[in-house]
Amino acid sequence: MNYEYITDTTKALEYIKKLENEPFLFLDTEIVVKDFKNIDFFSDKIRLIQLGTQNKKIFVFDLFKIDKEKIKPVLKNLLENKGIVGHNLKFDIKFLKTNLDIFPTLVFDTMIASQILSEGENDKHSLLAVSKREANLELDKTYQSSTWNLENLTEEQIKYSAKDVLALIEIFPSLRDKLNSVETPHKATGKVYEIFKVKNPVSAVEFTFVPYLALIELKGMPISKEKLDSLLNEISSKYQRIYIDFIRQYGVDPFSPQKVSNWLINKLNLPLPKTEKGSYSSQDKVLKKFLDKKPIQKLLEIRHTKKLLDKLKELKQYAKEDTKTTYRVHSDYRQIGAPTGRMSSSRPNLQNITYEIRKLFEAKEGYKLIIADYSQIELRIASEYTNEETMIKAFKEGKDLHKFTASLITGKPYEEITKEERKLAKAINFGLIYGISPKSLMEYAVNNYGVEITLKEAKEFHEKFFQYYKGFKQWHDSVKEKLKKQHKIIVVSLLGRRMKASRFTDAVNYPIQATGSDMLKMAVNFFYKLKGNLDAYIINLVHDEIIVEVEESQAEQAKKILEESMLKAGKILLKQVPVEYEVSIANNWSEK
DNA sequence: TACGGTAGCTCG
DNA sequence: GTACGAGCTACCGTAC
Numbered sequence: 001m002n003y004e005y006i007t008d009t010t011k012a013l014e015y016i017k018k019l020e021n022e023p024f025l026f027l028d029t030e031i032v033v034k035d036f037k038n039i040d041f042f043s044d045k046i047r048l049i050q051l052g053t054q055n056k057k058i059f060v061f062d063l064f065k066i067d068k069e070k071i072k073p074v075l076k077n078l079l080e081n082k083g084i085v086g087h088n089l090k091f092d093i094k095f096l097k098t099n100l101d102i103f104p105t106l107v108f109d110t111m112i113a114s115q116i117l118s119e120g121e122n123d124k125h126s127l128l129a130v131s132k133r134e135a136n137l138e139l140d141k142t143y144q145s146s147t148w149n150l151e152n153l154t155e156e157q158i159k160y161s162a163k164d165v166l167a168l169i170e171i172f173p174s175l176r177d178k179l180n181s182v183e184t185p186h187k188a189t190g191k192v193y194e195i196f197k198v199k200n201p202v203s204a205v206e207f208t209f210v211p212y213l214a215l216i217e218l219k220g221m222p223i224s225k226e227k228l229d230s231l232l233n234e235i236s237s238k239y240q241r242i243y244i245d246f247i248r249q250y251g252v253d254p255f256s257p258q259k260v261s262n263w264l265i266n267k268l269n270l271p272l273p274k275t276e277k278g279s280y281s282s283q284d285k286v287l288k289k290f291l292d293k294k295p296i297q298k299l300l301e302i303r304h305t306k307k308l309l310d311k312l313k314e315l316k317q318y319a320k321e322d323t324k325t326t327y328r329v330h331s332d333y334r335q336i337g338a339p340t341g342r343m344s345s346s347r348p349n350l351q352n353i354t355y356e357i358r359k360l361f362e363a364k365e366g367y368k369l370i371i372a373d374y375s376q377i378e379l380r381i382a383s384e385y386t387n388e389e390t391m392i393k394a395f396k397e398g399k400d401l402h403k404f405t406a407s408l409i410t411g412k413p414y415e416e417i418t419k420e421e422r423k424l425a426k427a428i429n430f431g432l433i434y435g436i437s438p439k440s441l442m443e444y445a446v447n448n449y450g451v452e453i454t455l456k457e458a459k460e461f462h463e464k465f466f467q468y469y470k471g472f473k474q475w476h477d478s479v480k481e482k483l484k485k486q487h488k489i490i491v492v493s494l495l496g497r498r499m500k501a502s503r504f505t506d507a508v509n510y511p512i513q514a515t516g517s518d519m520l521k522m523a524v525n526f527f528y529k530l531k532g533n534l535d536a537y538i539i540n541l542v543h544d545e546i547i548v549e550v551e552e553s554q555a556e557q558a559k560k561i562l563e564e565s566m567l568k569a570g571k572i573l574l575k576q577v578p579v580e581y582e583v584s585i586a587n588n589w590s591e592k
Numbered sequence: 593t594a595c596g597g598t599a600g601c602t603c604g
Numbered sequence: 605g606t607a608c609g610a611g612c613t614a615c616c617g618t619a620c
Contacts, residue, residue, distance in 0.1 A: 255614060257599055275599075283600065307601060310613060338609050342604085349611045352603035378604090434607030444607070509608040516604090543604040543609085 003058035003162035007065035015059050016074050019051060024083030024108070024195055026052035026168040029092045030161050032149040041094045041218065041330070042320075047148045048158075049075075052165035060162055062153070068100070076102045083195035085172050087111045087127045087164075090335065093214040105211045108196045110168060112206045112335060113175040117182075119490065120339025120499045120510075127167055135170040139163065179203050184496030186572075202497045202518070206335065209521045212528050212538070213335055213343075219537045220328035221350060222549065223319060224362040224588075228327065231360065232312045239305045246298055254302045257282055268295065285447045311357060314348045326364045331540075339499050339506075340514035341521075342543060351542045358589035368555045370536075371592070372562055372583040373545040374519070374570070376401055378433050381515045384577045385494060388471030395577045402426040409464040423449040428465055432472060433512055435505035438462045479507045493518055494573045516544060519569045526565035534558050547589065555585045 006012050019025060030048040033039050052058040084104045086092055088111040096102040114125045131137040143160035179200040188204035198204060246254055252263045261280035264270045270290060272280040290296045319327035329348055337344025345351040363369045379401055383391035394404045406425035407414040427445040442458040445451040466473040482489045488502045493514035501507035524538060536550035536558035550558040563583055570579030584592055
């Protein structure tokens with residue numbers, strides 16, 4: 001392995017100058033981490049930056065030895081203008097930004113590439129796993145967790161740090177070739193294509209998105225200090241009070257499903273249904289049928305209060321002081337968290353915040369939030385994806401789609417549809433996206449919309465739905481047909497994201513959900529491309545929703561750019577169906 | 593005591 | 605014939 005360890009500032013400057021002739025660089029970093037379980041992007045320090053070239057020369061820069069201030073401007077110029085190949089670059093980019101104010105934007109991420117190529121199947125995407133798979137390279141990761149703040153690093157540590165970059169150099173061509181051999185409906189253009197010669201549009205979108213996701217995490221969601229702390233106090237004492245009352249009165253642990261079920265069956269004589277595994281179910285939706293009973297009311301209230309309290313604690317645990325009046329929480333997003341390319345969010349999860357808590361998320365002083373979401377995006381996608389003419393026409397005419405469906409299956413005029421009928425149609429429309437069956441339609445309608453129908457009625461509605469929306473009927477039939485012939489099939493989003501599916505419900509849901517996630521990521525990319533110097537930053541993404549924090553006087557301008565970005569992304573993927581969205585400027589996340 | 597599976601609940 | 609995806613907490617049985 002051809003590597004050089006650099007501790008001298010003058011030498012460092014020389015090497016950086018030489019690297020300027022490369023079209024792109026391979027990059028990895030080593031970080032001095034105080035607590036491995038709790039990496040702090042704001043206070044932990046970069047020790048090493050390793051840069052490699054295509055002809056396998058590797059330079060290891062020791063930032064604890066080199067004069068950081070002297071190399072910062074040249075390094076910034078280098079890394080912000082070159083293509084960067086790395087593994088899970090969100091991690092490195094966050095440290096480069098906080099430690100050195102360096103923000104690379106032209107990236108090829110080998111972890112993301114591996115995830116795209118796995119088509120939702122393989123969940124092993126560490127550098128170790130990918131190196132083995134793509135280049136039959138055995139990496140030893142023992143040194144990853146070694147002490148990186150030694151005065152003098154050992155030769156083994158330096159070699160280890162260089163070897164990771166060698167691995168990147170080895171796996172890059174293989175990943176790129178595989179991405180380029182995937183057939184797709186679009187072809188990528190733009191900078192990712194120009195630098196790395198990657199034609200695959202999904203990877204172009206994902207790679208462009210990587211640095212922006214890093215930025216979203218660094219910015220974080222602002223929360224009102226006063227409101228979080230006071231709600232936490234209030235709910236905490238309420239919880240203690242009702243928990244103690246409950247135990248005193250009934251002598252049952254409300255959080256033991258087993259004990260609760262036994263109690264409900266033996267003492268209250270409730271007929272509980274069974275779960276899949278054969279135990280008794282005491283889910284909220286089951287107990288809601290017995291709301292006239294006081295113990296049931298109390299049990300449901302305890303569950304709800306506990307849930308609320310847990311979420312508040314979770315937020316408080318990750319909250320960091322920002323200004324005098326606001327905390328910020330910096331979630332950790334998995335860019336490809338689901339087979340469909342949807343993201344997931346953790347520590348804390350900012351994608352399952354209830355409306356009760358959203359009001360705590362307030363823009364900091366002098367700033368506003370912009371809250372934007374796509375309207376009925378999955379139905380629009382489904383109609384475009386399947387060429388369902390009746391639904392496409394309704395969307396084009398600007399119809400309320402749930403009302404429209406209700407009028408189709410009831411035979412009543414559009415104007416005369418009642419709220420109840422609209423709700424039922426909404427359940428059917430949603431069911432369509434997930435691969436509906438009459439039985440689950442019946443359950444879904446009552447559980448989520450409180451609409452009671454018989455199985456016979458459910459069957460009728462189901463039949464009528466597919467009778468009027470012939471495009472959907474054909475789609476479902478052809479998927480069923482394919483699955484009869486093959487155990488596993490590949491389904492493809494409108495951008496070209498490929499996913500393996502063996503269940504019917506997956507095969508119909510994945511391409512729809514995936515197109516939605518393609519669209520959201522594209523919208524984010526456009527927003528950053530268009531926003532220029534505006535003091536406006538995306539701070540959370542929730543599948544079809546974008547939240548921006550913006551300096552007050554620039555709010556209207558940023559809102560327009562966000563709308564333009566969402567529309568542009570929508571129009572690339574949906575050629576026939578119009579895209580609609582709701583956008584508002586607000587002080588907190590619960591305002592509309 | 594550590595771990596994995598299950599149940600339950602939240603969001604899109 | 606099957607409703608889809610995610611994360612977090614707590615319980616509970618099993619392995620050590």
